[in-house]
Amino acid sequence: MITLALILAAFIVMSLGMDKHHRVFFDGGLSKPKRSALKGCAWLILCFAFVVCCKIHGPQFGPVWFAGIATVAAFMTMGLVSLRTTISKKAR
Amino acid sequence: MAKVQTVPRAEIISRTILGVFGSYLLASAALIAITRLWPEGGRTAVSLGEMTGFALFGLAAIMAFSMRNVRMAWLLIVGGAAVLLAIGFGLGSAGGQP
Amino acid sequence: MKGGIRQSNSWLHGWAGLLLGWVMFAIFFTGTIAFFRHEVTFWMQPELHRTTAVGHEEAAKVAIERLEAIAPQAREWGVVLPSERNPTLRISWDDAGADPDNPASAPADRLLRDRAEKQAEITNARGGRPRDPGLLLDPATGDVLTPRDTAGGEFLYRFHYRLHGLPNELGRWIIGLATFAMFIAIISGIITHKKIFTDFFTFRAGKGQRSWLDGHNAMAVLSLPFHLMITFSGLLLLGSTLLPWSGGGGHGHGGHGRAGNDEIVAASGTAPEQDRIASDRIIAEGQSIWGAPAGRMIFHRVNGVTQTVELTSQKNDDLTLRPGGGPGRTITFDAKNAEVVERTDTEAENAIAATDRTMVALHLGRFAPWQFRWLLFVAGVAGTLMIATGLVLWSVKRKEKRRGAPGTVGHRLVDSLNIAAITGLPLATAAYFWASRIISAASPDRANLEISIFFAVWLGSFIHALFRPDGKAWLEQLIASGLGFASLAVLNPLSGGMDLVTATSRGNWIVAGFDLTVLVTGAVFLLAANLLAARATRNSSAQPRPSNTAAATELAREAP
Numbered sequence: 087m088i089t090l091a092l093i094l095a096a097f098i099v100m101s102l103g104m105d106k107h108h109r110v111f112f113d114g115g116l117s118k119p120k121r122s123a124l125k126g127c128a129w130l131i132l133c134f135a136f137v138v139c140c141k142i143h144g145p146q147f148g149p150v151w152f153a154g155i156a157t158v159a160a161f162m163t164m165g166l167v168s169l170r171t172t173i174s175k176k177a178r
Numbered sequence: 179m180a181k182v183q184t185v186p187r188a189e190i191i192s193r194t195i196l197g198v199f200g201s202y203l204l205a206s207a208a209l210i211a212i213t214r215l216w217p218e219g220g221r222t223a224v225s226l227g228e229m230t231g232f233a234l235f236g237l238a239a240i241m242a243f244s245m246r247n248v249r250m251a252w253l254l255i256v257g258g259a260a261v262l263l264a265i266g267f268g269l270g271s272a273g274g275q276p
Numbered sequence: 277m278k279g280g281i282r283q284s285n286s287w288l289h290g291w292a293g294l295l296l297g298w299v300m301f302a303i304f305f306t307g308t309i310a311f312f313r314h315e316v317t318f319w320m321q322p323e324l325h326r327t328t329a330v331g332h333e334e335a336a337k338v339a340i341e342r343l344e345a346i347a348p349q350a351r352e353w354g355v356v357l358p359s360e361r362n363p364t365l366r367i368s369w370d371d372a373g374a375d376p377d378n379p380a381s382a383p384a385d386r387l388l389r390d391r392a393e394k395q396a397e398i399t400n401a402r403g404g405r406p407r408d409p410g411l412l413l414d415p416a417t418g419d420v421l422t423p424r425d426t427a428g429g430e431f432l433y434r435f436h437y438r439l440h441g442l443p444n445e446l447g448r449w450i451i452g453l454a455t456f457a458m459f460i461a462i463i464s465g466i467i468t469h470k471k472i473f474t475d476f477f478t479f480r481a482g483k484g485q486r487s488w489l490d491g492h493n494a495m496a497v498l499s500l501p502f503h504l505m506i507t508f509s510g511l512l513l514l515g516s517t518l519l520p521w522s523g524g525g526g527h528g529h530g531g532h533g534r535a536g537n538d539e540i541v542a543a544s545g546t547a548p549e550q551d552r553i554a555s556d557r558i559i560a561e562g563q564s565i566w567g568a569p570a571g572r573m574i575f576h577r578v579n580g581v582t583q584t585v586e587l588t589s590q591k592n593d594d595l596t597l598r599p600g601g602g603p604g605r606t607i608t609f610d611a612k613n614a615e616v617v618e619r620t621d622t623e624a625e626n627a628i629a630a631t632d633r634t635m636v637a638l639h640l641g642r643f644a645p646w647q648f649r650w651l652l653f654v655a656g657v658a659g660t661l662m663i664a665t666g667l668v669l670w671s672v673k674r675k676e677k678r679r680g681a682p683g684t685v686g687h688r689l690v691d692s693l694n695i696a697a698i699t700g701l702p703l704a705t706a707a708y709f710w711a712s713r714i715i716s717a718a719s720p721d722r723a724n725l726e727i728s729i730f731f732a733v734w735l736g737s738f739i740h741a742l743f744r745p746d747g748k749a750w751l752e753q754l755i756a757s758g759l760g761f762a763s764l765a766v767l768n769p770l771s772g773g774m775d776l777v778t779a780t781s782r783g784n785w786i787v788a789g790f791d792l793t794v795l796v797t798g799a800v801f802l803l804a805a806n807l808l809a810a811r812a813t814r815n816s817s818a819q820p821r822p823s824n825t826a827a828a829t830e831l832a833r834e835a836p
Contacts, residue, residue, distance in 0.1 A: 146595055150638065153501045154651035157658070160498035197288075197460075209519045222625065225632040228515040232459070232508060239460045240467070243288045244281045 089142065089152065092135035093159040098166070099128040189248055197242035200255040204238045205231035207259035211266030285464040293461040293666050294690070298697040299454040301663045303436055305701055307506075308656030310433035311641050311649055312790075314361045317428030319790040320712040322773035324423050327414045328782075329363035332563075332570055335415040336555040339367045342413060342420075343575075344549045346385045346392075347371055353575035353582070354408060358415050359590050360646065361786070368410030388420060395425065402427060402723065404434065424717035431727055432705070437513070440727070448517040455510045456518075461666075462496075462503055469493055485676055488669045495662035502655035503662070509639035512632060553582050557614035562587040562607050565619070571603055575611070582611040592643040596630040598622035599637035646785075664698045692741040692749075699753035700737030702801070706760030707733040709794075713771035747812055754805035762798025765791040 139155070140148030209227035216223035238255045245251040293300075309316060318324055329335075339355040347353065347369035356366040371393075388411060396409035412421040434440070438447035496503065511518065553575070562570050571590030575582045589605040597604030604622035609615065624630035637643055641652045671691050674683065683691070708730040715722045741749045768791060769775030779788035 150595070151648065151651075154648060154655070157499045157502060157655055158651065161494075161654075161658070164494055164498065206519055206521055210521050213521070222628050224515075225512075226628045228512055228519060229628075229632060231519055232511045232515075235456070236459050236463050240285070240288075240463055243284045243464070244467075 089135050089139040089155050090159055092131060092138060093152075093156050094162055096128045096131035096135060097159055097163040099124055099131065192248055193242050193251070196248075196252055196255060197239045200242060200252070200259070201235045201238035204255050204259040204262070205235040207262040207266070208234050211262040214266040215269060282468055282470070285467040289461055289464040289468050290670060292457045292464065293663075294670050296454040296457040297663060297667045297670075298693050299450060300458050301660065301667065301697045302701055303451060303454060304656060304660040304663055305705075306432040307436040308653060308660055309705070310429065310436050311644075311652050311656060313429030313433040315429070315786045315790060316432070317426065317430060318362055318786050319768075319773070320426050320428045320709065321423035322713070322768070322771060323421055323717070324364055324412070325772075325774040325779075325784065325787050327363050327421065328416050329358035329360075330415045332357045332559050333556045335365050336559060336573060337550055338413060338415055338418040339365055339573075340550045340553060340555060340575075342411070342418060343367050343369060345382065346389050346411070349580050351577050352408075353573075353577065354410065355573040355575075357571055357573070357590070359569070359571060363415070363786075364421060365413040365415040366410055367413060368408040370408045398425065398723075404430060424712070425723045426712050427723045427727060428712075431708075431730075440731075445517060448514055452511070452514045452518045455507060455514065459507045459511060462500075462507060465496060466500075469496075485669070485672050488665050488672055492662060492665040492669055495658045495665060499655045499658040499662075502652075503659055505635065505638055506656075506659065509635035512635055513639060549582060553585065553611045554609075554614040555585070558585050558587055558609045558611075561609070561614055561616070562589075565607060565616075566593070566605055568593045568605070584617055585609045585611050592637065594623070595634040595637045595643065596624040597633070597637075599633050599640055599642065603642075667694050667698065691746055692738065695741035695746075695749050695753060696734070696738035699750065699757050699801075700734050700741065702797075703737050703753055703757040703760055704730045704734035706757055706764065706794075709764050710760065710767065713767055713773075747808070751805055751808050751812070754801050754808065758798045758801030758805060760798070761794045761801065764794040764798075 136149075136152050139152040142148070143151045209224075209231040212227035212230060213223045216226065238258075242251050242255060245254075335357050336355060340353075343350070343353045343355075346367075350369035350371050352370040354366075354368040354370075356362075356368075358365055389409070392411050393409040396407060400406045412423060413419065414421055431440070437451055438444055439450060440447075442450070555573075558573075559570050566589055569590040570587050572588040574586040574588075576584045576586065586606055586608045589603045592599065592603050592605070594604075606620045607616055608618040608620075610617055624633050641649060644652060671687065671694060674687055678687075708726055711726040711729040715725055719725070737753055740753065744752065765776055768787070774782075774784060774787050776788055776791045778784075779791065
């Protein structure tokens, strides 16, 4: 659960760091330093999540769980992000 | 597909044969070479051989369709398989097999 | 195919994906269900729904008592203890060499034994690993359970790796070819759609071909680790078939229990077995050594007296243990004083074997606790949808290119095959589950009848798809599948199963989980049908077009 929350957070930050997605959330593009800051931040959270996951499930099952949870988190992120797209479209 | 017309049919056939049979040949050659060369042989050698073989299969299949020069692709894949087989039969003496 | 690595890979991706795409879809679909094959079998046998698991020690006592009554002279007894995946208690015996008309058995027990032996013959004739004759018991009461004969989830599992009704090697080869194609399709897909990594979480609904592509990409990329793992390990599992040059040095599967230890001097006695065998201490000792639950016991016996007990863990707690042929930890105990005679852990000897085993273990998922099993299931669903969207994409692309012109015979065939695979197979599966409840429990050869119904419905869906216009065929089959799945949850309590509310309140998550899953699956199919129908009407009123292409392109616009 903790891992899921962490990875989800990481992916959302990561999506904010991607130009196209960023535009959906905020008007206007994304400056280079801001993008790298967001992406860096996302990777940091991901790494942290990996360590936490390995602590919880042990060195052997940790990575396996991590990959599994990351998959689910990615689908959730996709749902959230594309949901935002439709909402923002309707708002306009 | 519409794009097909831009490449001669013969080349597509050649690449397909290479991609399917050439890759399989390479994978088999890798397995044979590894099982013959591995000192104790047995299960470990088979595992390693299969893993390497399948990885090479993927690589070769992509190469067969991606490389600009068809002849070069043929040379690399079939040649690679021949070299592996030669090494396997030359240096390995059915070493590990139980 | 023309110059450029991306184009040629796109070409390769399209054709490698299409040619064996239907087989791949079937493999993924049945394989995904197979992660829950024991649960599926359990659901298909409503006679078992009301059993409740008890502690291992208690269950072992019940089993020993029964076995002594039924097969006192057997040289080997087997017991499968209740687990979270199956709360029943299975006992089995190997009677080789024993006097068949043992006077020690009561007539009722002898009747049970004969029936079990006949049943074992039928089951073993269906294939799979041969099993000793056995019985299922309610572990709480010790009553003999008589579930209906069914191939259950085992059928879908076996279909997943060797199809059905074909010689073993041929079936494996077809699956293997599809796996090769899948492997290539994945690699070339990554090369083709390199951009997917930059708009990672994109899904644009309602944009025709674009949406299908987004859906396809999302399903592929977001669970890419799973796809790579499952495909590569799939190749490894079929390794000895696909690359038969290793001199028969088989791989992965096929472990079986050791024969009895002959060196031990035969103990003897007249006390009943349940007093003689220290089963409580054996189980407790084994579980404390492993730190993991016990799963099976094998009693090695001489002259009707158990000498040693082989205890096996319930499931692997380590990815490098032998992944197939039963859990990889075994301890042999002296039956009387629970002393450890021998301990075997099938750990991998080196890094190569460990890598191989980890892959295979992940593929089979036998180690998985239920939470992880669901993750595998979800990833499997993603893979199934990836193939489905890929297949549809292939025909949508050509349809948009044709702009409403009727397709060639080839296109038509592809469309029909798509329908028969994507909606026909789920429909056939729903019919298979229905069959398990409709066919009378006592009817002879019912397991094969269930399988025949599965194939009949599947074939029917293909014929239906050939003769109905595209859009109608999709719609009708989606509705049929949706109703077929959703109604299973209603059918279940009506045909002797435990209803969803009771199952949930009693914590019977095998039955409840199955019912909830079919409800969700049914709802998704009906939702898809609804979207498709809505699109079709909106469009036909806006601009009349030949209905078949219109509806099919409409389907193309919908989210998967």
